[in-house]
Structures are given as C-alpha cells and as structure tokens.
Amino acid sequence: xxxxxxxxxxxxxxxxxxxxxxxxxxxxxxxxxxxxxxxxxxxxxxxxxxxxxxxxxxxxxxxxxxxxxxxxxxxxxxxxxxxxxxxxxxxxxxxxxxxxxxxxxxxxxxxxxxxxxxxxxxxxxxxxxxxxxxxxxxxxxxxxxxxxxxxxxxxxxxxxxxxxxxxxxxxxxxxxxxxxxxxxxxxxxxxxxxxxxxxxxxxxxxxxxxxxxxxxxxxxxxxxxxxxxxxxxxxxxxxxxxxxxxxxxxxxxxxxxxxxxxxxxxxxxxxxxxxxxxxxxxxxxxxxxxxxxxxxxxxxxxxxxxxxxxxxxxxxxxxxxxxxxxxxxxxxxxxxxxxxxxxxxxxxxxxxxxxxxxxxxxxxxxxxxxxxxxxxxxxxxxxxxxxxxxxxxxxxxxxxxxxxxxxxxxxxxxxxxxxxxxxxxxxxxxxxxxxxxxxxxxxxxxxxxxxxxxxxxxxxxxxxxxxxxxxxxxxxxxxxxxxxxxxxxxxxxxxxxxxxxxxxxxxxxxxxxxxxxxxxxxxxxxxxxxxxxxxxxxxxxxxxxxxxxxxxxxxxxx
Amino acid sequence: xxxxxxxxxxxxxxxxxxxxxxxxxxxxxxxxxxxxxxxxxxxxxxxxxxxxxxxxxxxxxxxxxxxxxxxxxxxxxxxxxxxxxxxxxxxxxxxxxxxxxxxxxxxxxxxxxxxxxxxxxxxxxxxxxxxxxxxxxxxxxxxxxxxxxxxxxxxxxxxxxxxxxxxxxxxxxxxxxxxxxxxxxxxxxxxxxxxxxxxxxxxxxxxxxxxxxxxxxxxxxxxxxxxxxxxxxxxxxxxxxxxxxxxxxxxxxxxxxxxxxxxxxxxxxxxxxxxxxxxxxxxxxxxxxxxxxxxxxxxxxxxxxxxxxxxxxxxxxxxxxxxxxxxxxxxxxxxxxxxxxxxxxxxxxxxxxxxxxxxxxxxxxxxxxxxxxxxxxxxxxxxxxxxxxxxxxxxxxxxxxxxxxxxxxxxxx
Numbered sequence: 001x002x003x004x005x006x007x008x009x010x011x012x013x014x015x016x017x018x019x020x021x022x023x024x025x026x027x028x029x030x031x032x033x034x035x036x037x038x039x040x041x042x043x044x045x046x047x048x049x050x051x052x053x054x055x056x057x058x059x060x061x062x063x064x065x066x067x068x069x070x071x072x073x074x075x076x077x078x079x080x081x082x083x084x085x086x087x088x089x090x091x092x093x094x095x096x097x098x099x100x101x102x103x104x105x106x107x108x109x110x111x112x113x114x115x116x117x118x119x120x121x122x123x124x125x126x127x128x129x130x131x132x133x134x135x136x137x138x139x140x141x142x143x144x145x146x147x148x149x150x151x152x153x154x155x156x157x158x159x160x161x162x163x164x165x166x167x168x169x170x171x172x173x174x175x176x177x178x179x180x181x182x183x184x185x186x187x188x189x190x191x192x193x194x195x196x197x198x199x200x201x202x203x204x205x206x207x208x209x210x211x212x213x214x215x216x217x218x219x220x221x222x223x224x225x226x227x228x229x230x231x232x233x234x235x236x237x238x239x240x241x242x243x244x245x246x247x248x249x250x251x252x253x254x255x256x257x258x259x260x261x262x263x264x265x266x267x268x269x270x271x272x273x274x275x276x277x278x279x280x281x282x283x284x285x286x287x288x289x290x291x292x293x294x295x296x297x298x299x300x301x302x303x304x305x306x307x308x309x310x311x312x313x314x315x316x317x318x319x320x321x322x323x324x325x326x327x328x329x330x331x332x333x334x335x336x337x338x339x340x341x342x343x344x345x346x347x348x349x350x351x352x353x354x355x356x357x358x359x360x361x362x363x364x365x366x367x368x369x370x371x372x373x374x375x376x377x378x379x380x381x382x383x384x385x386x387x388x389x390x391x392x393x394x395x396x397x398x399x400x401x402x403x404x405x406x407x408x409x410x411x412x413x414x415x416x417x418x419x420x421x422x423x424x425x426x427x428x429x430x431x432x433x434x435x436x437x438x439x440x441x442x443x444x445x446x447x448x449x450x451x452x453x454x455x456x457x458x459x460x461x462x463x464x465x466x467x468x469x470x471x472x473x474x475x476x477x478x479x480x481x482x483x484x485x486x487x488x489x490x491x492x493x494x495x496x497x498x499x500x501x502x503x504x505x506x507x508x509x510x511x512x513x514x515x516x517x518x519x520x521x522x523x524x525x526x527x528x529x530x531x532x533x534x535x536x537x538x539x540x541x542x543x544x545x546x547x548x549x550x551x552x553x554x555x556x557x558x
Numbered sequence: 559x560x561x562x563x564x565x566x567x568x569x570x571x572x573x574x575x576x577x578x579x580x581x582x583x584x585x586x587x588x589x590x591x592x593x594x595x596x597x598x599x600x601x602x603x604x605x606x607x608x609x610x611x612x613x614x615x616x617x618x619x620x621x622x623x624x625x626x627x628x629x630x631x632x633x634x635x636x637x638x639x640x641x642x643x644x645x646x647x648x649x650x651x652x653x654x655x656x657x658x659x660x661x662x663x664x665x666x667x668x669x670x671x672x673x674x675x676x677x678x679x680x681x682x683x684x685x686x687x688x689x690x691x692x693x694x695x696x697x698x699x700x701x702x703x704x705x706x707x708x709x710x711x712x713x714x715x716x717x718x719x720x721x722x723x724x725x726x727x728x729x730x731x732x733x734x735x736x737x738x739x740x741x742x743x744x745x746x747x748x749x750x751x752x753x754x755x756x757x758x759x760x761x762x763x764x765x766x767x768x769x770x771x772x773x774x775x776x777x778x779x780x781x782x783x784x785x786x787x788x789x790x791x792x793x794x795x796x797x798x799x800x801x802x803x804x805x806x807x808x809x810x811x812x813x814x815x816x817x818x819x820x821x822x823x824x825x826x827x828x829x830x831x832x833x834x835x836x837x838x839x840x841x842x843x844x845x846x847x848x849x850x851x852x853x854x855x856x857x858x859x860x861x862x863x864x865x866x867x868x869x870x871x872x873x874x875x876x877x878x879x880x881x882x883x884x885x886x887x888x889x890x891x892x893x894x895x896x897x898x899x900x901x902x903x904x905x906x907x908x909x910x911x912x913x914x915x916x917x918x919x920x921x922x923x924x925x926x927x928x929x930x931x932x933x934x935x936x937x938x939x940x941x942x943x944x945x946x947x948x949x950x951x952x953x954x955x956x957x958x959x960x961x962x963x964x965x966x967x968x969x970x971x
Binding site for chain 2: 382385393395
C-alpha cells in the first residue's frame with residue numbers, strides 16, 4: 001500500500017512570516033503611534049491658531065481683555081462660536097458703548113433689565129444730577145458696580161477664563177468700552193424642580209422634605225435646620241468639562257481630625273470629564289470599588305445629613321443630584337432608618353434586631369435551603385423532612401437549578417417593574433403573581449416551598465433601609481447558592497466566613513465596615529446601633545466616627 | 559494575553575485570576591460528591607429483625623419468602639431484616655383537599671446473616687437508595703434476640719454513619735415484621751408512632767425511662783451494664799407498649815412486668831410522674847390514686863462485715879388525683895389525708911421491693927446497685943465483683959423508707 005505523504009502541518013506564520021502575531025502587533029503599535037502623533041499635531045496646530053489670534057495672553061488664559069470693546073467682543077465671540085444660546089446685548093451707557101453677555105435661559109433677564117441695563121442707560125440722560133462725576137465713575141468697573149448697578153452680587157473679573165466660567169454658570173458679564181475688565185453680575189435663574197417629598201426614603205413621622213437637584217437649594221435645606229456657624233461648606237469644582245460643583249459639609253468642632261482633608265484629597269484626585277450623578281463621585285472615592293457593599297451612605301433627606309454631621313461625619317452634596325453622600329459609612333449606619341427615632345425605643349430596638357436577622361436571611365436562606373435539601377436532609381425534623389419530600393416528590397429539577405431559576409425570575413420581575421412605565425408595572429406585577437404564585441407551582445416545575453423561601457428572601461432584602469445595601473445582599477445570594485450546591489452546608493459556612501472576613505476588612509474612610517460591632521471598646525455605640533435607647537440616655541455621640549466632642553449635652557462641652 | 563494586557567491586568571491580577579480558576583475547577587470536580595436530593599432518598603422509618611423462619615406459615619407467604627432471598631457465600635439464613643419505607647405521595651396542587659391526611663408506608667424484607675449484606679440485597683427491590691438518617695425504631699423479635707443475643711443484631715446500626723443515637727429499640731415476643739405492617743389509626747407512619755409513643759415515658763411509668771435509645775443501649779453494652787429495652791406487643795390491630803426486656807452481657811434474660819418497671823424507676827427517680835394507687839383507708843375494695851409530681855431519691859450502700867445492704871430514702875410530693883371512695887369519704891380531713899400519705903408510702907415500698915426481688919430472681923442488677931457499691935465501698939466491691947450478678951446481688955437486702963406529702967387534694971368545701 002502506497003503511503004500518502006502528508007506535509008507536516010505548521011503554523012501559518014512559519015510559511016508566511018508577515019502573518020505572524022508579532023508582526024501584526026508591530027503593525028498595530030505603528031498605527032497607534034501614528035494616530036497619537038496626528039492628534040498631537042492637531043493640538044499643536046490649534047495652539048498655533050490660538051496664539052495667532054490673541055495678543056499676548058499668558059498660556060493659561062485664552063486671551064486678555066483689552067480696553068477696546070469691539071476687540072473684546074470679537075474675542076468672546078470666537079470663544080462662544082456656535083453657541084446659539086449666548087446673548088450679546090449692546091447698549092449705550094453714559095456715552096460709552098457697553099456689552100452684556102449672558103446665557104439665555106440661565107440668567108434672569110428681567111432682573112438684568114431692571115438692575116443693570118436700565119440704570120446704565122439712564123446715565124445718558126442730560127438731566128441726571130450725577131453727570132458731574134460721571135466720567136470719573138465710568139473709568140473703573142468697581143465704580144460702576146458701587147454707584148450705578150442695583151444688582152446684589154457682583155464681582156470684578158480681570159481674567160478671561162473666570163469671565164467665561166461666570167457666563168457658563170448663568171451670570172451676566174458686563175463689558176464697557178475703555179475698561180479692560182469685566183463685571184460678573186449674579187442673576188442666575190433657571191428652570192428647576194420644587195422641593196418635594198422624600199420618595200425613596202419616605203418615613204411615617206418626621207420631616208419629609210427631600211433634596212432636589214440644585215446645590216444651593218440643598219445647602220439651604222441643611223442651613224435652615226441648624227443655626228450653627230460651625231457647619232462649614234466647602235465647594236469644589238469637579239469634572240474636566242462639566243465643572244460640577246461638589247460641596248463638602250462638616251461640623252468644624254466635631255469632625256474627626258484629618259477626615260475632611262482626606263475627603264477633599266480624594267475628591268480633588270478625581271480625574272474625569274463629567275460628573276452627572278453623585279454615584280460617580282462615590283465610585284471614585286471609595287476604598288474598595290470591587291466590593292458589592294456600599295461604602296458610602298446615600299440619602300435624599302436633609303435631616304439625615306444633619307444627624308450624620310452631628311455624629312462627626314462628612315456630607316458630600318453634588319450639584320445636579322438629590323442623592324447626597326455621607327462618609328464614613330458602616331454596616332451599622334446602613335441598618336438605621338430615621339423612623340427608628342420617631343417610634344418608641346423598645347419597638348425601634350426590636351425592629352433593628354429584626355433588620356439584622358433579615359439581612360442574614362436575605363443572603364443565606366436560599367443557600368441553606370439548597371444545602372439542607374440536597375445534602376443534609378437529616379438535619380430536618382422527621383415530620384418536616386417527610387412533608388418537604390412530598391412537596392418535592394414530582395419536581396423535575398434539582399433544588400439548585402430550581403433556586404437559580406426562581407432567583408432569575410425574581411430578578412427579571414424586579415427589573416421589569418422598575419423599568420416599565422408606572423402604568424404598566426401593575427400589569428407586570430400581575431403576570432408575576434400569576435405565573436409564580438399559581439401556574440409554575442401547579443405545573444409542578446417548582447415546588448411551593450421554594451417559592452416561600454424565595455419570597456421570604458426577597459421580602460427580607462426589601463426591608464433594608466438602604467437600597468444599595470439591598471442590592472449587595474441580592475448579589476451575594478448567587479455565590480452563596482453556588483457554594484451551597486457544590487459543598488452543602490460546608491459551602492455555606494465558607495461563604496459566611498468569606499463575607500464576614502470581607503466585611504470586617506472593608507474600610508470606609510478608615511472605619512471598619514462591620515468590625516465596629518464586635519469591638520469591645522465601641523460597646524457603648526450599641527446604645528444607638530444594634531438597639532436604640534430612649535433619647536434621654538443617648539448622651540454621647542458614637543465613638544466609632546471619632547467625633548472630637550463625644551458628649552451631646554452642652555454643660556460638658558469643652 | 560494580549561487581551562488581558564489591554565485591560566491593564568498586571569502580574570498579580572493574573573495570579574489572582576489563575577487561583578480563582580484553580581479553586582473553581584477543583585470545587586467543581588471535587589464537590590457535589592454526596593449530593594442526593596431529598597426526594598431521591600428512601601426514608602427507612604423502622605427496621606424489624608426476625609428469625610429467618612419466623613412467621614410466614616401460609617403457602618402464599620412462603621412463596622414470597624423464597625424471593626426475598628439471595629445466594630450467600632458465608633453464614634446461614636439466620637435473620638429476616640425488614641424495612642418500613644416511606645411512600646412519597648406527591649402533594650398535588652389542586653387545593654387543600656387534595657392533601658392526604660395519612661402517610662403511607664410499605665415493608666420489604668430479605669433473609670440472610672449479615673445485616674449489611676441483606677441491606678444491599680434489598681436494593682434489588684427498590685429504585686432509589688435507602689437512607690437511614692430518619693430511622694425511628696428498631697423492633698427485635700424475642701426469637702431473634704434469643705438466637706444470637708443483641709450484639710449481632712444492632713452492630714450495623716451502631717457502626718454506620720447514617721444512624722442516630724435516638725433510634726428507639728423495642729422487643730416483641732411475636733413477629734417483628736407484623737409491627738412494621740401495622741398502620742396506626744391516625745395515619746402517621748408506624749416507625750414514628752412507636753418512637754413517639756416511647757417519648758411519653760414522662761407520663762407513662764410502664765415503659766422504662768430515658769433508656770431505650772440506641773445510644774444509651776450502646777453505652778450500657780460498653781459499660782457492661784444491664785440493657786433495658788421496652789416491650790411492645792401486637793395482637794390483631796392493637797399495639798401496646800409496656801414492660802421491659804432485660805439483657806445481660808448481650809444475652810436475653812427475661813421480661814419484667816409493668817409494675818416492676820415502675821418500681822425500677824423509683825430506684826433512681828427516673829420518673830417525672832407516676833400514678834400510685836392504694837385501697838381506700840376506710841372503704842376496702844375501693845381505689846384511691848396518688849399522682850406523683852416530684853421525688854427525691856437517695857440510694858446508700860452499707861457494708862457491715864460480709865453483709866452488704868442498701869437503704870433507699872425517698873421523699874415524694876404529689877396530688878390526690880382520684881378518689882373512688884364514695885362521697886362520705888372526706889378528703890378535706892387532714893387526719894384522713896395523713897393516713898393516705900402513709901398508705902401511699904407503704905405501697906411505694908411494696909412496689910420497690912417487688913421490682914427488687916424480681917431482679918434478684920433473674921440475677922440481674924438493674925444498674926444502680928453495683929455502681930453504688932463500686933463508688934462508695936471499693937474494697938467490698940473488689941471482693942464480690944467477680945460474681946456480683948450471680949451470687950452477691952441476689953442476696954443483698956434493700957430497706958426503703960418513703961415519705962409522702964400530699965399537696966393538693968382537688969376539692970373544696
């Protein structure tokens with residue numbers, strides 16, 4: 001028999017060197033280099049254009065104001081090129097031409113008309129008694145702002161960057177021929193939501209005002225609740241492009257030394273183009289971004305923020321987001337609700353204990369169910385084992401698959417109800433109730449006991465005061481289920497250990513996430529932690545957050 | 559790896575990813591080894607051990623027996639092992655009424671010598687594996703116990719990991735398998751019925767106290783003590799538990815009746831409650847019952863030269879539970895009540911001595927006496943320990959002294 005000679009199969013690159021992966025990589029890097037270079041070129045050309053355009057501006061400024069109004073206007077127009085909502089208003093002020101630049105819709109035009117344009121234009125009238133020193137006043141912006149303008153908040157700007165920022169914030173910029181300065185007139189007025197009730201953290205008794213999107217309004221909501229000059233507000237601008245205002249709030253004589261500086265440092269380190277929601281800030285400043293647990297407390301309630309500030313914590317309000325951040329954040333504070341303080345202490349204590357139990361149930365109950373049913377049915381009392389076995393007698397799937405399917409179904413329903421328009425979500429609820437409650441069980445696909453287990457788990461996780469913590473519990477259920485299905489109760493115990501160790505080693509701005517609960521030196525924090533004692537007995541602030549002054553009362557204040 | 563590098567994954571992250579992968583794979587390979595769903599297990603609720611040739615007299619049953627059999631390389635056909643197995647009736651979804659109130663069971667058997675071999679042979683009669691973690695009771699027939707003693711019968715159940723210490727042991731003089739086939743009237747499985755019935759020992763002085771579990775029996779065997787096992791009898795469709803079977807060194811010795819079982823409990827205050835009946839003081843032939851609530855018992859051993867004797871001091875408190883002495887009998891009369899107290903004390907003494915003499919006749923120490931002697935009079939124990947049960951124990955004497963207080967009489971003026 002003739003043997004067919006077969007050429008040895010080799011790599012393609014051995015025959016064709018240009019097809020090798022090193023070669024491709026080399027080409028790729030070359031291409032990347034070229035793209036990079038082209039962007040650099042582009043930037044350089046842009047810089048050259050800028051340099052040609054301006055007279056002698058320092059490198060950080062786009063231009064400098066000149067004393068010729070027409071030139072200033074041209075420079076501004078080149079900056080605001082194609083910004084259709086920028087309004088340039090020319091008028092005559094005391095014989096000189098003036099220019100008002102503002103953002104349409106952000107500036108209060110009637111205010112500007114009344115307090116800026118009208119007083120300035122009236123200066124041209126010959127019967128004005130002040131005409132004598134008019135020319136003197138019109139030499140500086142300071143003079144104009146002091147003598148003529150009726151606006152409440154003005155500031156003289158000499159730098160072009162500051163002037164542009166002022167316009168973009170909604171202020172009006174006033175330029176007058178012959179003066180190489182600008183005047184920023186604060187007349188911000190834009191459409192915004194009214195202060196509404198707390199939708200996501202509704203409580204039964206107690207205040208129900210909630211933050212809205214405006215930073216100043218939000219700060220007002222806090223200021224209005226306390227006449228304390230020690231509440232400090234520090235405003236930073238974050239975001240390369242959006243330049244979002246971020247306010248850091250703290251009580252100067254309470255907060256743990258170094259905490260504010262650390263918060264400030266972390267916020268300043270944020271390197272991003274945009275900040276649209278406070279969650280973005282949260283992700284940048286947390287210690288462990290990969291952990292499922294929320295390491296920053298979020299709230300939309302001003303009273304909650306104030307209570308936290310007086311415990312020595314720091315609040316972060318982000319412009320444009322009602323959800324305000326509170327740090328440091330531990331398991332303990334996430335387990336508290338403002339309602340705990342409006343009901344009787346004994347009841348509140350019981351509710352808090354219940355919450356801790358339900359947190360445990362929300363993570364581990366399905367896992368315990370799966371491990372007991374598939375690995376250790378001997379642990380059940382005999383009569384219960386018999387009834388569980390009868391319930392499961394015709395179930396086609398192993399308990400793990402069953403549980404995963406139910407969890408999946410539950411997540412799908414939750415997602416559907418959240419995503420659907422409000423009018424349709426009722427329909428989704430109905431479908432869910434019918435499908436799971438009756439049909440699936442009747443069809444024998446899933447046994448009723450598992451439905452009970454999953455329902456208890458879901459309800460337990462809903463009872464968490466913090467939505468982000470609820471999400472963490474929901475997430476943790478799945479790995480626990482997998483562990484339980486592979487190793488039975490050993491797996492569940494390994495899971496409990498892993499979660500506990502992780503939560504103990506997790507730090508939020510230096511405070512252990514769950515370790516404070518087990519720290520004997522912090523035992524006095526249990527008074528307003530695991531339980532809640534009557535307010536008369538809560539004379540001390542929590543030690544955990546290291547407040548400078550631990551006594552709440554006045555007489556022992558230092 | 560090019561892909562990973564693009565995501566900025568460094569050396570440490572690679573190691574982490576690798577170890578996570580390793581752990582996951584080893585868990586998936588090594589885990590799940592004993593996973594068996596609840597409904598995939600056959601609940602064995604009770605076990606019966608008979609002599610191989612016991613029962614089965616009709617032709618039909620003989621035929622049945624011939625198939626419950628296998629070829630056996632070693633040993634003889636000594637025992638017949640029967641399992642009571644839970645029959646899973648699925649709870650159908652159509653409403654409450656569909657749930658069956660009773661739980662059905664069925665019984666399968668095999669004959670052989672090794673219990674384990676019979677167990678595995680019986681797998682030929684079922685479709686799922688046996689599971690013993692909810693085993694409730696082991697019923698042993700007297701004939702099987704007499705044949706080879708207790709040890710070969712329960713060794714498997716003491717050794718295997720699935721067995722629990724609270725499995726109840728019972729002895730019957732008839733055929734044990736019949737007890738597994740017995741269906742309790744309220745629909746619960748027979749194994750649970752037997753086990754729960756024994757749990758009533760707190761109120762029922764006719765079964766031995768907290769003794770007949772497999773664990774306690776094992777301890778008694780290992781400590782070479784007398785083993786006491788409850789007796790159960792089945793006639794027609796009536797099951798009755800009462801009385802005790804005694805085993806000495808694994809050998810069946812005999813039964814003691816309900817009265818002696820109650821007396822045994824008084825030796826060591828093993829009862830929580832007991833009913834003690836006496837004749838009415840002034841109306842002979844009529845009955846009065848004392849309900850025991852609390853008692854304190856102190857058994858003391860005394861050695862006087864060669865002579866060994868015991869004193870038993872008992873203080874009892876309880877109620878006057880029932881009086882059939884007629885209306886003229888005045889229970890409000892303190893004198894009369896005091897008389898009753900004395901009579902009850904007499905009755906308890908009688909009961910104790912009745913039980914004690916029964917043990918002496920059977921030459922079996924119920925457990926308390928030898929232990930006391932060894933603990934308090936070790937020199938005397940050394941002298942008699944070789945032949946304690948046969949020679950020394952039947953000759954010791956017991957002097958009970960009983961003090962009874964009646965607290966409540968349950969009547970008013």
